[in-house]
Amino acid sequence: MTSRIPRDSRLRLVRPRALATAPVRSESVTTQARPPRPPEGTPPPGELARMARQVLADAVRVARWADATLSPGKGHGTPDGRGALSVSTAERAAADLDLPPRQIRADWDTARLAGLVEVHGDTARPGWRLRAWDRDDSAVLRGWVALFDAWSLARPAVGTLEAASVAEVVEAMPQVLSLLQLSAGPVPVPQLLDLLGQRVEELRTERCEIPYGPQPEPADPASEPLPALLDWALLGLAAVGALTCADGQATLTPLGSWAVWVKLEQICVAAQSPAGNIEQAAEDMLRGCARLRPKAARAEYRAWLAARPVGSAVTELIAAARGEDALLRGLAFEALRVVGAPAEPVVRSVAEEAPLRPYALLWLAEYEGADPEDVHLVLTREETTWLWVDTAAAVADHGEAQLLVRHLESAVQPTVPALLDEVRRAGHPRTVQVLVALAAAHPDPTLAKAVRRAAFQVHTGGA
Numbered sequence: 001m002t003s004r005i006p007r008d009s010r011l012r013l014v015r016p017r018a019l020a021t022a023p024v025r026s027e028s029v030t031t032q033a034r035p036p037r038p039p040e041g042t043p044p045p046g047e048l049a050r051m052a053r054q055v056l057a058d059a060v061r062v063a064r065w066a067d068a069t070l071s072p073g074k075g076h077g078t079p080d081g082r083g084a085l086s087v088s089t090a091e092r093a094a095a096d097l098d099l100p101p102r103q104i105r106a107d108w109d110t111a112r113l114a115g116l117v118e119v120h121g122d123t124a125r126p127g128w129r130l131r132a133w134d135r136d137d138s139a140v141l142r143g144w145v146a147l148f149d150a151w152s153l154a155r156p157a158v159g160t161l162e163a164a165s166v167a168e169v170v171e172a173m174p175q176v177l178s179l180l181q182l183s184a185g186p187v188p189v190p191q192l193l194d195l196l197g198q199r200v201e202e203l204r205t206e207r208c209e210i211p212y213g214p215q216p217e218p219a220d221p222a223s224e225p226l227p228a229l230l231d232w233a234l235l236g237l238a239a240v241g242a243l244t245c246a247d248g249q250a251t252l253t254p255l256g257s258w259a260v261w262v263k264l265e266q267i268c269v270a271a272q273s274p275a276g277n278i279e280q281a282a283e284d285m286l287r288g289c290a291r292l293r294p295k296a297a298r299a300e301y302r303a304w305l306a307a308r309p310v311g312s313a314v315t316e317l318i319a320a321a322r323g324e325d326a327l328l329r330g331l332a333f334e335a336l337r338v339v340g341a342p343a344e345p346v347v348r349s350v351a352e353e354a355p356l357r358p359y360a361l362l363w364l365a366e367y368e369g370a371d372p373e374d375v376h377l378v379l380t381r382e383e384t385t386w387l388w389v390d391t392a393a394a395v396a397d398h399g400e401a402q403l404l405v406r407h408l409e410s411a412v413q414p415t416v417p418a419l420l421d422e423v424r425r426a427g428h429p430r431t432v433q434v435l436v437a438l439a440a441a442h443p444d445p446t447l448a449k450a451v452r453r454a455a456f457q458v459h460t461g462g463a
């Protein structure tokens with residue numbers, strides 16, 4: 001039986017908001033400097049967006065055709081979970097758009113890589129970028145950068161090239177692109193090949209790949225696959241609109257030059273990590289950001305992310321979110337917001353894990369363009385209550401007692417008895433500790449008594 005609470009102890013009903021960031025920040029941080037300007041001669045964002053729209057025009061056409069023509073999830077894809085169009089659908093699109101099926105499939109793959117369509121198994125739906133394509137230059141540029149980052153998937157290497165060598169070249173290409181960007185003009189392919197060879201050797205040395213046992217005679221340099229690999233890489237980057245090749249020289253396009261400059265600036269930000277967390281593991285980095293203000297914390301996240309491959313960074317952040325510390329769970333998803341599109345498949349995959357589900361659903365809703373005022377509507381009442389308890393656990397572990405008392409106001413339940421009833425049913429593993437901490441912190445003795453009673457009931461399994 002729930003306790004009666006005095007009228008002045010009723011919860012104030014407030015509009016719930018996403019509670020992904022635990023409210024335990026207190027230290028002041030100096031104002032961040034303005035971001036550096038791109039190199040002189042870089043087109044303005046509107047012109048860059050126009051170029052990106054031109055590069056992706058065919059992919060947009062196929063994505064819009066699918067949006068207008070196909071009913072969702074009715075066998076239009078292949079059952080391999082990779083999002084390829086079925087033969088019948090590709091032929092139907094080819095007939096409607098007067099294009100060969102091979103071109104339809106290529107444009108569809110480009111649309112997936114650019115986030116114009118989202119595919120889950122054999123179900124496809126329009127991505128938020130497609131909805132914003134004509135009105136949001138930022139969405140267009142992010143879509144093109146996503147394609148630029150995936151250039152090796154946009155034009156896969158032929159089977160005659162060894163997978164290990166392909167991986168080395170993909171890892172080494174940022175150095176080649178940096179040379180092209182700093183040169184601000186055509187660079188002979190032999191010069192790029194020389195740099196690529198040096199970088200590949202550096203990568204092998206860094207990995208300490210020392211062969212053991214008898215070794216064959218050194219291979220003829222002419223038989224090395226690097227020239228073919230460089231040709232493949234340059235063609236792949238040209239296919240996504242990042243560079244052009246002519247007369248034995250390669251030149252970055254304005255889009256490509258801008259994108260490489262953005263990547264270089266991210267590296268510089270990483271090297272100047274203001275709070276010194278760049279070399280830390282994800283958990284330690286998140287703990288280091290816990291008391292930073294949101295803007296400063298985002299700068300740290302960007303620096304940390306720029307210093308490591310995005311795939312391994314996302315894996316580390318998810319692992320931190322799965323831990324027992326609720327504070328790290330919220331901060332990990334804040335860092336994943338900085339990652340953006342590359343994190344979407346992983347976040348979607350963990351949405352069925354109970355501890356991560358509310359965070360994942362809020363992340364996905366924001367990623368898909370939901371109004372910040374309405375993003376909480378994606379959660380059920382039970383999920384909202386679970387998130388309230390999880391955030392309270394973060395506050396109890398890392399915040400001040402008064403902050404935990406104020407956390408009551410964020411509950412969606414209109415009264416303390418209603419909140420306690422739903423908290424008991426939520427099944428959060430930290431429920432007892434949260435209620436005990438809240439009872440100890442609250443100045444109202446009647447309310448504190450009711451909360452302690454609820455904690456006892458959860459602990460003993462009573463009603």
